[in-house]
Amino acid sequence: MTSTISLGGAALRVGVLAVQGDVREHIRVIKSLGGEASAVRRPSELEQVEGVIIPGGESTTMDKLTRAFGLAEPLRELIREGFPVYGSCAGMIMLADTIADPSVDLAGNPQQTIGGLDIVVRRNAFGRQRESFETDLPFEELPGNGSDVHAVFIRAPWVEKVGESVKVLAQVEAPDTPPAEHGAHTGRDSARAQPVARIVAVRSGNLLATSFHPEVTGEHRIHELFLSLIAQRRAEHVGAL
Ligand SMILES: NC(=O)CC[C@H](N)C(=O)O
Numbered sequence: 001m002t003s004t005i006s007l008g009g010a011a012l013r014v015g016v017l018a019v020q021g022d023v024r025e026h027i028r029v030i031k032s033l034g035g036e037a038s039a040v041r042r043p044s045e046l047e048q049v050e051g052v053i054i055p056g057g058e059s060t061t062m063d064k065l066t067r068a069f070g071l072a073e074p075l076r077e078l079i080r081e082g083f084p085v086y087g088s089c090a091g092m093i094m095l096a097d098t099i100a101d102p103s104v105d106l107a108g109n110p111q112q113t114i115g116g117l118d119i120v121v122r123r124n125a126f127g128r129q130r131e132s133f134e135t136d137l138p139f140e141e142l143p144g145n146g147s148d149v150h151a152v153f154i155r156a157p158w159v160e161k162v163g164e165s166v167k168v169l170a171q172v173e174a175p176d177t178p179p180a181e182h183g184a185h186t187g188r189d190s191a192r193a194q195p196v197a198r199i200v201a202v203r204s205g206n207l208l209a210t211s212f213h214p215e216v217t218g219e220h221r222i223h224e225l226f227l228s229l230i231a232q233r234r235a236e237h238v239g240a241l
Contacts, residue, residue, distance in 0.1 A: 012230045015040035015049035019065035021057020021090060025215040029223045043074045051084035051206075051230040054091030054114075056154065056213050059123065060103045062090055063111045072114055079116035084206035084233055086226040087117075092209035093157050096121040100160055117207050118163025125158040125198070126174055134217075139170045139201060142221045143228065149219055151200070151212035158211055159199035170201035170210070206233060 011034060016026045018039035030037035030053075040046055052075070054062075066072045079085060087095040094114050100122040102110040126133070132155065136148035149170065162168060173195040200211035201222075206229050214222040 011036045012051070012227055012234070013038070013049045014051050014053060014227070014230065015045060016053045016055060017062075017066070017071070017091075019069055019071070020062050022055040022088075022213065022215065025213075026053045026055055026088075026223075029215050029220055030227070033220060033223055033227060035227055040071070041069060043070050046071070046074055046078065050234060051086070051226065052078075053226070054085065054087040054094050055215075056089035056091060059090040059093040059099075059113075060111045062094060063113065066094070066114065067112070072112075075114050076116070079114065079207065082206055082233065084226065084229045085116070085208070086222075087207075087209040088213055088215065089154065089156055089211060092117075092159075092211055093121050093123060095119075095207055095209050096159075097163075098161075099123060117202065117204050117209060118165055119159045119202060119209075120161040121157040122160050123157050124155050125160075126153060126156060130174065131155050135172060137170045137172055137200070139222070140167075141169055141203065141225060143224050144221050149214065149222065150217045151210075151214065151219075152216055153200075153212045156200070156211040159202055159209075162199065162202060163204075166202050166204045168199050168201070169203055170199075171197040172200050174198045206230075 013036045014030045015038055016023050018041050023039055027037040095117040096113050096119050097115045098120040100120050104110050134152050137151050139149040176194050176196040202209050208226055
């Protein structure tokens with residue numbers, strides 16, 4: 001497939017944060033769409049790219065390594081300037097301003113995030129019974145024919161609250177489990193619970209986040225949407241010169 005998302009012939013340059021997690025699949029999808037994709041492990045590598053993907057993985061580890069590699073502060077600064085970032089699963093947690101249930105290390109310090117997205121996320125929110133599942137979801141703002149997205153959720157977070165700047169792009173029906181029972185509810189509990197819609201994809205300006213993993217199913221439209229945010233930003237910058 002050739003990309004329609006390039007400007008002046010130069011491919012869009014996307015970095016994938018490569019301190020931990022599911023890096024290779026994102027690089028493959030961006031390349032298949034005609035973009036340039038590279039792993040980002042050093043602050044200097046951030047200067048080579050026009051947008052960053054924060055992949056799925058384990059947000060506690062990712063937080064520690066992102067700070068240890070000196071990437072957290074430069075990323076925050078870029079986000080303040082409108083730099084496009086897409087976070088998937090643990091990446092969504094890293095972009096959230098607030099974690100409802102952060103993990104706490106032995107010294108009593110809660111995990112941190114890069115932030116920028118005015119949302120509250122809950123980690124591992126779907127509980128044991130639906131720890132990993134797949135489903136088809138309507139998803140707003142996608143390029144193409146508007147058909148549902150096949151979404152794979154792996155110990156995924158959901159978004160519990162969104163600020164005014166945040167647009168909800170997708171929701172999924174899940175049993176209405178009280179927070180105290182997260183991770184511990186039984187089949188009987190969920191049979192009693194009424195399903196409610198949980199937010200699983202959001203966008204705020206150039207920040208995009210999904211609870212699920214589109215990169216493992218051959219679904220490319222979410223990456224295309226992300227590339228279009230980068231292309232738009234490049235056009236604005238060129239226009240401003
Ligand atoms: N697939 C994922 O990225 C899982 C995220 C993980 N549960 C976390 O809290 O970091």
